[in-house]
Amino acid sequence: MPTTPLFPLPEGLEITSMSETPEELLVRVTSHRQTSCCPTCSTPSSAIHSYYRRKPRDLPCVGRPIHLLLTVRKFFCRNPHCSRKVFTERLPDFIEASSRLTTRLRTAVQEIGFATCGKGGERLGDKLGMPISDASLLWSLFLVPLPEVGQVHVIGVDDWSWRRGKRFGSILVNLETHKIVDLLVDGEAESVKQWLAAHPEVDVVSRDRGGCYIDGATWGAPQATQVADRWHILSNLGDAVEEFLIRAQIRLEDEKASSKAGQKPDNPLSSFSATPASQRKSQARLLRKWKLYQRVEELQAAGMSLRKIGEELGLARTTVRKYVRQAPDPPLPTPRPLRASRLDRYEDYLLARWSQGERNAAQLYREIRERGYPGSVTMVRAYLAHLRTSTADVSPLARASSVRQPSHRVRYAGC
Ligand SMILES: [Zn+2]
Numbered sequence: 001m002p003t004t005p006l007f008p009l010p011e012g013l014e015i016t017s018m019s020e021t022p023e024e025l026l027v028r029v030t031s032h033r034q035t036s037c038c039p040t041c042s043t044p045s046s047a048i049h050s051y052y053r054r055k056p057r058d059l060p061c062v063g064r065p066i067h068l069l070l071t072v073r074k075f076f077c078r079n080p081h082c083s084r085k086v087f088t089e090r091l092p093d094f095i096e097a098s099s100r101l102t103t104r105l106r107t108a109v110q111e112i113g114f115a116t117c118g119k120g121g122e123r124l125g126d127k128l129g130m131p132i133s134d135a136s137l138l139w140s141l142f143l144v145p146l147p148e149v150g151q152v153h154v155i156g157v158d159d160w161s162w163r164r165g166k167r168f169g170s171i172l173v174n175l176e177t178h179k180i181v182d183l184l185v186d187g188e189a190e191s192v193k194q195w196l197a198a199h200p201e202v203d204v205v206s207r208d209r210g211g212c213y214i215d216g217a218t219w220g221a222p223q224a225t226q227v228a229d230r231w232h233i234l235s236n237l238g239d240a241v242e243e244f245l246i247r248a249q250i251r252l253e254d255e256k257a258s259s260k261a262g263q264k265p266d267n268p269l270s271s272f273s274a275t276p277a278s279q280r281k282s283q284a285r286l287l288r289k290w291k292l293y294q295r296v297e298e299l300q301a302a303g304m305s306l307r308k309i310g311e312e313l314g315l316a317r318t319t320v321r322k323y324v325r326q327a328p329d330p331p332l333p334t335p336r337p338l339r340a341s342r343l344d345r346y347e348d349y350l351l352a353r354w355s356q357g358e359r360n361a362a363q364l365y366r367e368i369r370e371r372g373y374p375g376s377v378t379m380v381r382a383y384l385a386h387l388r389t390s391t392a393d394v395s396p397l398a399r400a401s402s403v404r405q406p407s408h409r410v411r412y413a414g415c
Pocket of ligand 1: 038040079
């Protein structure tokens with residue numbers, strides 16, 4: 001039976017018979033190719049050693065799966081210098097050696113895999129007459145050759161998580177094409193360095209503000225300009241603004257309460273206090289929780305169900321229940337470390353000068369001293385350092401200070 005246009009086969013393969021079972025069609029195909037090339041030395045051979053049968057699956061016909069009974073041969077390799085004596089017939093345009101799917105079925109399965117996922121692809125493949133397990137489907141995706149990385153001039157590097165957030169690697173993205181170019185299994189500076197060293201064409205490295213990627217980029221691509229990426233700048237800025245606003249609100253409430261009681265506010269809270277940065281961060285976290293707690297109380301008082309409250313605030317129902325159970329006593333410690341600083345009264349002035357671009361601590365110290373500031377210049381320096389870290393400052397001062405450190409010779413650029 002010759003090959004039909006409805007069931008094309010490559011040159012030298014022929015359908016010999018067809019039969020069917022309730023589940024599938026069986027198509028017997030025999031190879032009549034005279035020669036085959038040895039996979040080791042590429043010498044063609046026509047010396048047949050034996051016949052054997054493969055049972056790969058092919059594309060379905062009218063929704064029914066097709067199994068091939070493919071008769072192929074083994075050949076002797078006659079090349080005296082070749083280490084291989086016998087090899088199986090290769091059909092590179094039809095099926096890979098030892099594959100259980102023809103190339104055209106494999107391609108279809110890969111398309112399903114890319115469009116869906118493991119389990120979804122398994123269900124869809126079943127309906128389309130291409131039964132395949134989710135594991136095989138995902139394995140098929142690994143067989144797709146990766147595209148060439150090519151020339152990358154602007155690269156972005158950041159963390160990516162695998163094993164469901166238990167481990168972190170590095171993701172490298174070509175920022176001109178917006179395509180992922182590589183995934184590194186760890187987030188170490190050394191791996192990033194090695195990757196960048198192999199790509200001397202990189203002109204710009206966009207990264208977060210963590211030391212690891214700064215080191216990796218500085219060592220691996222000393223020729224490149226480094227920029228802090230927009231997401232991290234906005235994220236840092238958002239955190240700083242949130243922290244400031246929460247504190248400002250508490251300060252207002254505090255002042256309101258004090259003036260009601262006829263007292264002078266004795267605890268004016270500032271976005272800055274003379275506490276270490278880590279402590280300020282944990283305070284901000286506590287304050288966020290405290291605000292959430294208040295919101296839960298309000299919504300519950302308005303008669304909303306726990307489930308609705310959870311949906312509204314993006315909280316797990318167990319968290320909502322915990323907060324409600326703890327009412328009326330707030331579950332969180334009062335933000336005790338928020339102590340008044342002698343700088344607080346001059347904060348607005350300093351912020352205004354900061355936004356005008358003034359970064360010189362001594363100058364700002366002189367200016368606020370004229371306005372009555374009784375504290376030290378050290379406090380002003382600490383406050384400026386706080387502003388610098390919480391606003392991702394890229395002022396000339398920050399640039400100069402980072403260049404002074406030999407291990408972090410970084411050129412910043414605005415973005
Ligand atoms: Zn050979």
